[in-house]
Amino acid sequence: MAFYGNQAEVRTEAKLRVQDAPRECHVGVCRAYGKRHAIFRQGDKAGHLYRVESGAVALEILLEDGRRQLVEILLAGDLFGFAVDGSFEETAIALEATVVCVMRQCDLERTDAVGWEVAHQTGRQITRAHDQLMALGRKNAQERICQLLLRFARDIGDRPCAEPGGGPEPIRLHVPLTRGEMGDYLGLSLETVCRTMSALKQLGVIAIGPRQGDVTILALDEVRRRAG
Amino acid sequence: MAFYGNQAEVRTEAKLRVQDAPRECHVGVCRAYGKRHAIFRQGDKAGHLYRVESGAVALEILLEDGRRQLVEILLAGDLFGFAVDGSFEETAIALEATVVCVMRQCDLERTDAVGWEVAHQTGRQITRAHDQLMALGRKNAQERICQLLLRFARDIGDRPCAEPGGGPEPIRLHVPLTRGEMGDYLGLSLETVCRTMSALKQLGVIAIGPRQGDVTILALDEVRRRAG
DNA sequence: CCAGGTCCTTGAGTTGGATCAAGGAAGGGC
DNA sequence: GCCCTTCCTTGATCCAACTCAAGGACCTGG
Numbered sequence: 394m395a396f397y398g399n400q401a402e403v404r405t406e407a408k409l410r411v412q413d414a415p416r417e418c419h420v421g422v423c424r425a426y427g428k429r430h431a432i433f434r435q436g437d438k439a440g441h442l443y444r445v446e447s448g449a450v451a452l453e454i455l456l457e458d459g460r461r462q463l464v465e466i467l468l469a470g471d472l473f474g475f476a477v478d479g480s481f482e483e484t485a486i487a488l489e490a491t492v493v494c495v496m497r498q499c500d501l502e503r504t505d506a507v508g509w510e511v512a513h514q515t516g517r518q519i520t521r522a523h524d525q526l527m528a529l530g531r532k533n534a535q536e537r538i539c540q541l542l543l544r545f546a547r548d549i550g551d552r553p554c555a556e557p558g559g560g561p562e563p564i565r566l567h568v569p570l571t572r573g574e575m576g577d578y579l580g581l582s583l584e585t586v587c588r589t590m591s592a593l594k595q596l597g598v599i600a601i602g603p604r605q606g607d608v609t610i611l612a613l614d615e616v617r618r619r620a621g
Numbered sequence: 622m623a624f625y626g627n628q629a630e631v632r633t634e635a636k637l638r639v640q641d642a643p644r645e646c647h648v649g650v651c652r653a654y655g656k657r658h659a660i661f662r663q664g665d666k667a668g669h670l671y672r673v674e675s676g677a678v679a680l681e682i683l684l685e686d687g688r689r690q691l692v693e694i695l696l697a698g699d700l701f702g703f704a705v706d707g708s709f710e711e712t713a714i715a716l717e718a719t720v721v722c723v724m725r726q727c728d729l730e731r732t733d734a735v736g737w738e739v740a741h742q743t744g745r746q747i748t749r750a751h752d753q754l755m756a757l758g759r760k761n762a763q764e765r766i767c768q769l770l771l772r773f774a775r776d777i778g779d780r781p782c783a784e785p786g787g788g789p790e791p792i793r794l795h796v797p798l799t800r801g802e803m804g805d806y807l808g809l810s811l812e813t814v815c816r817t818m819s820a821l822k823q824l825g826v827i828a829i830g831p832r833q834g835d836v837t838i839l840a841l842d843e844v845r846r847r848a849g
Numbered sequence: 850c851c852a853g854g855t856c857c858t859t860g861a862g863t864t865g866g867a868t869c870a871a872g873g874a875a876g877g878g879c
Numbered sequence: 880g881c882c883c884t885t886c887c888t889t890g891a892t893c894c895a896a897c898t899c900a901a902g903g904a905c906c907t908g909g
Contacts, residue, residue, distance in 0.1 A: 580759060584867075584869095588888080
């Protein structure tokens, strides 16, 4: 049972967040996970559904030869844990201290109308996967990175539509991914991610730092334009 | 209403197929579409759900500069038409003469338990999207093409697991995509698709023709191995 | 059976991003 | 504060796939 293996050692750093996390958890139980710890692994038996309460989760697929691909990034409110033949095809990893609500699928299926809630969620995720496929298939490094930055910007300052003049107020955001993980999500090498971030900084479109993971969008319109 | 625009002129070529298509269509209506005709378009108002009864459908996204990406290929039984903010973000195109069952979402939501049927379908599609993301992000041309061939092979001779000796019986299949469309699905140029198919032919792994779209898998194990 | 369009194939040259390599800045533990 | 690990950054070189180009095969309608 590698399933619950990471919990104990995590309690401390996750404690502060557990307190403000538990919203209505219909038929589930909240669990806390520490940075980089697995929630389930490729090949594990499925049967539960998961919702991110706080933090961020990545789904990744590994090939035997070690190549790795992040296929989805999940933020608060997102459901995950969909499996096809009874076992997971991805590994779910907490990108930072994260609280997850775990629900048994059989319990959910007893509750009516939850099916549609799930269906809508999955529909949204399919759309996101399609956006990402467009990015990986046809967009260059700069476009992919701008699209990713917008992904995180959307969750913070959720302004519906920037003023045409180009919002002068910078947007500060925290990206819970290392350069390597950004590369794994975007189908790029970590060096290319670095170089492209540096280029965007040089252009005055974004600012980096002061801490790792911090990014400030200085010209939202520019980021939007470059994301395509 | 570009929505129903392609139907009339399609009737003839689709007629033969309409007859054997209509399985149980709970609350929907079957419609026939001709090769390369749109079922709905990027930006169209959503509100219906669709199921492929026979034939094949592709979902594509277009960028303003003309870059195109097929983001999903749907075969008989697959649901599509999930939209987020009330309008479609993809265009759905019939890859060959195709019959689709169209259902109004509001009708479906009245029927209990359909939600879960939909959720399971979408879960399967998410998994497929994730496989495809792995392909576009980290696999080379040969691996992507072998993965695509397996996709179509699975729907024909659905043998659960080939004999360890490497099934000597060749698998004949029809790929309802032009080289260009294969490229658009796999994030490759059509020339690369050609070259890679030729290379696989040279290696004796597949045979091509006699008609366009026909592919015969001569060494299933080799295709599997190369798909990664 | 022929004409014209669409699709496929192969060659030659180019390039965006990968890989290899080396150092520098954060950050966590003692 | 210092050490050690992890992460970030930049440079140099290389290569898989792209682009441009030119034929050839297939397919449909007349």
